[in-house]
Amino acid sequence: MPGIEDLYREIILDHYRTPRNRGELQPPAISSEGHNPLCGDDIRIFLDVADGVVRDVKFSGQGCSISQSSTSMMTVAIKGKTVDEVRAFVRRFKHMMTLADNDEPVDESINLGDIEALQGVVKFPVRIKCATLGWNTLLEALTESTK
Amino acid sequence: MTSAHRDFDSVAIRRDFPILETQINGKPLVYLDSANTSQKPNIVIDTMSEFMRETYAPINRSAYTLAANATELYEGARNAVAKFINANSSQEIVFTKNATEALNLLVNSWGRTNLKTGDVVLLTHMEHHANIVPWQMLQQERGIELRWVPLTSDYQLDLTSLETLLKGVKVFSFTSMSNVLGTINPVEKLCAAAHAAGAIAIVDACQSVPHAPTDVRALGADFVTFSSHKMCGPSGVGVLWGRKELLEAMPPFLGGGNMISEVRLDGFTCAELPAKFEAGTPAIAEVVGLGAAVNYLNDFGMTSIRQHEIAISGYVIEKFADRFGDDITIHGPRNPELRGATFSFAFRGIHPHDLSQVLDQSNVCVRAGHHCAKPLMKIIGANATARASFYLYNTTADVDALADALDSASDIF
Numbered sequence: 001m002p003g004i005e006d007l008y009r010e011i012i013l014d015h016y017r018t019p020r021n022r023g024e025l026q027p028p029a030i031s032s033e034g035h036n037p038l039c040g041d042d043i044r045i046f047l048d049v050a051d052g053v054v055r056d057v058k059f060s061g062q063g064c065s066i067s068q069s070s071t072s073m074m075t076v077a078i079k080g081k082t083v084d085e086v087r088a089f090v091r092r093f094k095h096m097m098t099l100a101d102n103d104e105p106v107d108e109s110i111n112l113g114d115i116e117a118l119q120g121v122v123k124f125p126v127r128i129k130c131a132t133l134g135w136n137t138l139l140e141a142l143t144e145s146t147k
Numbered sequence: 148m149t150s151a152h153r154d155f156d157s158v159a160i161r162r163d164f165p166i167l168e169t170q171i172n173g174k175p176l177v178y179l180d181s182a183n184t185s186q187k188p189n190i191v192i193d194t195m196s197e198f199m200r201e202t203y204a205p206i207n208r209s210a211y212t213l214a215a216n217a218t219e220l221y222e223g224a225r226n227a228v229a230k231f232i233n234a235n236s237s238q239e240i241v242f243t244k245n246a247t248e249a250l251n252l253l254v255n256s257w258g259r260t261n262l263k264t265g266d267v268v269l270l271t272h273m274e275h276h277a278n279i280v281p282w283q284m285l286q287q288e289r290g291i292e293l294r295w296v297p298l299t300s301d302y303q304l305d306l307t308s309l310e311t312l313l314k315g316v317k318v319f320s321f322t323s324m325s326n327v328l329g330t331i332n333p334v335e336k337l338c339a340a341a342h343a344a345g346a347i348a349i350v351d352a353c354q355s356v357p358h359a360p361t362d363v364r365a366l367g368a369d370f371v372t373f374s375s376h377k378m379c380g381p382s383g384v385g386v387l388w389g390r391k392e393l394l395e396a397m398p399p400f401l402g403g404g405n406m407i408s409e410v411r412l413d414g415f416t417c418a419e420l421p422a423k424f425e426a427g428t429p430a431i432a433e434v435v436g437l438g439a440a441v442n443y444l445n446d447f448g449m450t451s452i453r454q455h456e457i458a459i460s461g462y463v464i465e466k467f468a469d470r471f472g473d474d475i476t477i478h479g480p481r482n483p484e485l486r487g488a489t490f491s492f493a494f495r496g497i498h499p500h501d502l503s504q505v506l507d508q509s510n511v512c513v514r515a516g517h518h519c520a521k522p523l524m525k526i527i528g529a530n531a532t533a534r535a536s537f538y539l540y541n542t543t544a545d546v547d548a549l550a551d552a553l554d555s556a557s558d559i560f
Contacts, residue, residue, distance in 0.1 A: 004508050008501075008559055039500055040517035040530045062530045064500035065560070130500065 006120035007127070008065065015069035020076050023058045030144045033061075034137030036129055041067055045137045049145040052083050059134060066118075066127050071134025073115050083142055090135050097121065097128050151448030155455055157542045163188040163443075164540050170510075177511040177548045182326050182354060182489040182536030184376045187440075191379060194439035195432045206431055207405060207422070221431055224438025225421070231441045232371065233362040234388055241387040241394070241424040242434055246353045247277040249372035249387035250320075252400040252424060253349060254281040257370075260398060262317055264290040269316045269346070271296040271304055271332075272526050273325040276519040278351045282320070296321070298526060302328045302479050304337075313344035320349035324358075327518045327534065328479035328527075329460075329486040331355065338367040347393070353377055357538070358456055358487055360449040363388050375433065380440035383430040394420050401426040452539050456488040459537045463490055463546050470550050471495075478527050488537035491518070491529075494553055497560045499533040505556040506533075511549055 025046035033044045043061035047054060057075045078086045092110040096119055100106055121131045161167050164186045169176050178186060204217040229237040243249045268282050272295055285291055294312055299305045319341035324331045334350055341348040347369040352361060357378035363371050375384035399406050399417055403426035408416045417423045460483035467475045478491040494502055499515035506513055514534045517524045535549055
């Protein structure tokens with residue numbers, strides 16, 4: 001059995017206790033909501049995209065330490081990136097979570113930084129859904145923003 | 148009812164359940180998820196395995212001896228279930244895939260026959276999704292009205308406006324015990340109120356049949372549903388009990404083999420009860436296993452099991468209060484006599500998923516989540532809770548192990 005310390009790394013607990021970019025953005029910023037039907041957690045991602053660049057991002061909702069910290073770290077990483085860069089970044093993350101879509105190439109040179117700490121989640125398959133909730137919701141928001 | 152002939156000895160009972168001897172990483176298993184699904188005693192495992200080794204054959208359709216023997220065991224299980232809940236006859240016992248299917252059968256067969264646009268169905272705020280969604284599906288199709296009995300602040304059904312709520316109601320469908328709160332509802336009283344208003348009463352008894360004596364005639368219900376896998380039997384079998392005259396008046400739910408008396412190119416006629424509601428090959432070995440589970444529970448008597456769980460509940464409530472005080476919130480009644488041994492709780496602000504993950508390090512198995520009762524979760528103001536549920540094989544040592552494991556969670560968060 002993998003040790004609990006593989007899951008609850010210090011950087012993860014830090015983002016859980018002190019989430020970054022928590023809050024809301026007012027329209028015209030767009031937002032998407034994601035649910036984890038297994039546990040009832042929900043997350044809302046607010047995106048301010050202009051000229052193909054993510055100018056600002058915030059999140060709200062309730063969830064466990066893994067979903068909250070993963071989303072917090074994600075918001076830090078994507079702010080200022082272009083929409084295309086963000087999509088590639090999400091693919092790289094989902095690849096790490098063993099959820100890569102074979103049809104879409106993954107750029108393995110992308111450095112996930114602190115987010116690498118979430119690699120331990122893979123050893124607890126039930127929690128992969130927690131780690132990816134914010135990221136899937138972000139993808140929906142991106143689609144919404146490019147409509 | 149069969150009279151008990153075995154003393155209620157927790158240590159001996161635990162030896163009946165081989166899985167409780169399982170160790171993970173050198174630590175024993177502390178199984179506290181029986182409200183979800185119960186573990187299986189040797190007698191159920193052995194009966195099913197012997198049946199498949201020695202007697203397995205189709206039921207109800209072949210003349211050879213093996214098939215006759217299999218049919219006898221299958222129908223023997225039906226008789227055992229009928230006696231267990233004091234049904235008038237085994238014809239009133241319908242085996243389904245699970246309790247969810249039993250409720251869907253009622254909504255689709257009784258509901259579609261008897262409910263039209265504008266008719267009212269009364270439910271409660273403490274229902275499992277299985278007693279909500281099938282009605283909502285009928286609502287979408289047919290425009291029936293759904294009404295809800297609310298909760299009091301001490302997690303009981305608020306019955307102050309029951310008479311008003313029941314006005315014009317055709318069906319009152321409710322749980323006998325909440326799978327989240329542990330609250331035991333006054334089933335007899337609710338059935339009587341439904342009948343006084345001209346409604347039928349459906350009781351989702353999944354959480355009570357495994358834990359306390361059930362007498363469907365004394366309850367005064369019209370239909371009662373429950374599942375095998377929560378009462379030491381295998382998964383794959385649910386039970387629908389209904390009053391014979393109601394079941395006879397209902398059209399079949401699923402069509403196919405076994406449920407017909409005659410099929411011609413221009414139509415069919417139904418088989419007698421209960422075959423009318425058992426289309427296709429059923430879960431034969433599983434039903435036989437359920438029969439063994441019923442006999443196993445009868446060995447102790449359901450009154451002893453209920454007494455044991457009242458004692459465990461009292462111990463949980465005392466232990467939690469002594470050890471954690473205000474750091475733990477039990478979402479449910481505090482009086483062990485008014486509740487089953489199923490405890491949803493919040494602990495020191497730790498998310499239930501994180502809590503269950505840490506408890507798992509000590510092999511303490513609890514459920515975390517919404518427990519298939521999302522409307523109720525919203526009403527009690529929780530997205531998710533952790534839930535520890537106890538059964539005949541749990542002891543105060545399991546409660547102590549839970550409390551120790553909870554303490555270790557505080558070290559991380």
